[in-house]
Amino acid sequence: MTQDIGKIYEDAITSGLLPGISVFAGDKEGNIVYSKSFGKASLKKGTNLPFTENTLCGIASMSKLMTAVAVLQCVQDGTLDLDKDVKQLLPEIGKYGIITGFDDNKNTAILTPNTIPITLRMLLTHTSGHEYDWFNPWLIKWRASRGEKPLSGPDAEYIATLPLVYPPGTGFSYGTGFEWAGKAVEAVTHLSLDEFMRERIWKPLGIEDDASFFPRVRDGMKDRVADLSTLNEKGEPPAVDASDFSMTGGASDCLGGAGVFATPRAYYTFLSAVFQRDPKILSPTSYEELFRPQLNETLEQCLNDDIASSPEKTQYLGLQIPLSIRKNWSFAGLVVKEGHEGWFAPNTVFWGGFPSCMWFIDHETGICGTAVCQIIPAMHPKVIALYGEFQKAIFNLVKTKMD
Template identity: 30%
Template sequence: MATFEDQVQQAVEARVIPGVILQASDAKGNFKYERAFGPKNSSEPMDLNATFIMASCTKLMTSIAALQCVERGQIKLDDAVSKVLPELKGLEIITGFAEDGSLTYQKAKTEITLRHLLTHSSGLGYHGMDPRYHKWRKDRGESYFIKGWSIIPRINTPLLFEPGTSWAYGTGLDWAGILVSRLNNLSLEAYMQKYVWAPLGVKNITFHQESHEGVRKNLVKMSIRKGLANPIFGFPERNNEKVDWTNELLYDIPIADEYGGEGAIGSATDYFKILQSILADDGKLLTSETIDEMFSPQLSEGGVKALDEYNNLPFYQGGGFASVQNGAKVDWGLGGELFLEDYFTGRKKGTLTWSGMTNLQWTIDRKAGICAFYASNLLPFGDFPSGDMQVKFEKEMYARAEKGSKL
C-alpha cells in the first residue's frame, strides 16, 4: 500500500496538485512533520525556504496584532472603532433593491466594534462576493479590480447588515490592520516586524516583496487548474485537467498599502511558528486569557446561521478546498472558524482554522494538541484535488501525532 508521502509525490508528479509544503506538530515537541513536495517553478524543486502568497492567512496575524493592542489597553474589544477609524462612523446599510432596480439604504443603528471587525460580523463584505456591491460600484461609475486601487477606496463600502446581527466574509481585517497602524503610529509591516514576527524569529514574511529579496526570490510560481472558464477568480470544478503555471501575481508590485486581511507574502515555515506559538500558549504573542478568548464562540444566532449558509454553498459541500462538510457545527473565534464539535478529519471540538485564496489552510487544535499547515500557490480557491489532499494530510497528521512519531 502506498504511503502518504508516496500519494503526495505521485499527485505532484502527475500535476494533479502543484508543489506543496506540509507541516504539523504537537505542542510539546514529541511530534513534528515538515516536508516539501513537487516543483517550486518550471526549473526548481520545492524546498522549505519557499514563500507563498499568504492571502487570507494574513488575517490570523492581524487578529493577533489587534488583540495585542487590546492587551496594552489601547482599545477594548467592544469599543466602537470609529474613534480610530472615523471612516466607519455613520455608515449606511444596503437593504435591497427598489422596484426600479436602484439600491435602498438605511442608517446603521449600531457602532462597529473591534470584535465585529475580527469576526466578520461588522456588516462589511467583499465586493466579489455580493451582487449588491456590484450595483453600488456601478452606480458610482466605478470599476473594481484587485490591482491598482488604494486601500481606503477599496474597502470603504456600505454595510450589508446591522453590525453584530449576522456574518459576511469581508474587509473587517483590512480595517483592523489600519486600526493597529494608527494606534501605534507604525506601518502594519513595522508593527508586525516588531511585535509578531521578531518575537518568534520570523524573518521571511512581508507585505512588501519588492523590498524583501529573500521572500521575492523564493516565491513559488503561481499555478492554475486548466480547463476552467475563469481559472484565476472563478469557481473551481471537478475535471481531469492538470495544473499549469501562470504569470499571475495577484498583487501590485510594488504595493503601496498593507492589507491586514490578505496582503502578506512569506515563508510557510515561518508562518508555522505563529501557529506553534498559539498552540503552545508560550506567552510570546498573547496571554493565556486572550488565547482562551480567541477560541471562544463570538457570533450571534444570526451570525451562526449566515456562516452555516456560507458553508453550505454547493462547491463546499462537494469537497472544495477548506470546505466544512457533513453539517458540522461551527462558529467564529477571534482569528478563524471555530469548530463546536469533533470533525471527521480528526479535529476536536474547539479547533480554530482558516484558509487563503491560493489554497492554503492552517489549523490549531488545542484539545488534541496539534497544529497543521497546508501551503500551495494555486488558483482558483476551493480546488477539489487540493481539498482531497488536504483532508488526507490532516487525517494522516492526527494519526501520526497520536502515535507520538517524530519525523
C-alpha cells in the first residue's frame, strides 16, 4: 500500500500537476506510519532545490488550528473568555454593520447596524457574520467601491475589518474570524502571535526553528522557503512559477487565519501532538473543547447549505467529501458526522490551506496525516483527490494491521 502512495505522487510530479510535495501520516502512539517527499521546492528559473520535509511552506488556513490552540491556551490562562463580547479588546470589529445589498447606481453598499455581540466562540466557528471578501459578490463590490482589493492590505485588522454578511450567531460563512481571534490573543498577551506561538506551541514541541509568520527575515529559514507555483487558467498542468503571488495579501503582521509558514515535518509534529492530546500544549478539558462539534442543528444546516451553495465553495470547503455526509464544525476544523468505508470514520476532523494543503485527524481509526504543497488554483480538485487516495491508503494500511 505504501508503494501505491509513492506512485500516486510520483505520477503527479511527472505530469507537472505538482512541482513538489511532502506527506506524513502517523498513529495515536506517535509512530510515523508513512512519510515521503517528492519533487522540487521551486520552479523559478535558476533554482533546483528539492522539496523535503524541511522545506518551509506557506500553510495558509492550516494556520487556523494553531490559532485555535493559542486562543484556548489564553482561555486556560484566564485572559480570554470564549463567550464574552470581544468589542472591548477589538474595537474595530463589526464597525460597518451588516451588508444587506449593494446599490450599483450609487456604487454604495447597503448597510444596517449590528447590535449582537461577537464572541470568540463565534469567531472560531465561522458564525460571527464575517466572510472572506473574495467569496462574496457584495463584499467584492464594497471593496472595489473603496478602491481596495479583496484579501489584501497593510495588516490583519485592515484585511479583517469587513461588513458582516448576517447577524452574528445566525449563520455560517468561512471568513476572517481567525484573524480577529489572533488579534485577541495579541491584545491580552501583549505579544505578537508569532512570539506567543513560539513560546507556547513551537518551542515546547521543538519546532521553533521550523515555523514562523516571517521566515524570509529569519536566518536559517529564509533559504528554505518554497516558491508558489500555478497551473494554467483551466487548472491544467504543467505548473509554472508563481512566486510573486502573496498568500498573506501583503500584510506586515500575523494573520491568525492564514499567515504561518512551517515545514511539513514541523506541522506534522504539531498535528500529532494535538491528536495525542499532548499536555504540554493544552489541558484535557481544552482538547475536548477543541474537537467538540460546536454548531447547533440550525447552524449545522447553515454550514452544510453553504458548502453546497456554489461550485467554488464546494471545491474550497467541501474537501471532496460527499455532500451527502453530514458535517459540523469544531474549533479545530470540519467534522464529519458519518464515516465513509475505506476512507474515514465518524467524527474525523479535516481542514486544508489555500495552496492545496490538507490535514486530517481520524480519532476512531487512530491515525492523523498531512500533505503540504505550494500549488494554486486554491484547493485544486485533482490535488485534493490525491489526498483522498493518500488518506484511504493509510486508513486501509492501519485497518489491515488491526485485523
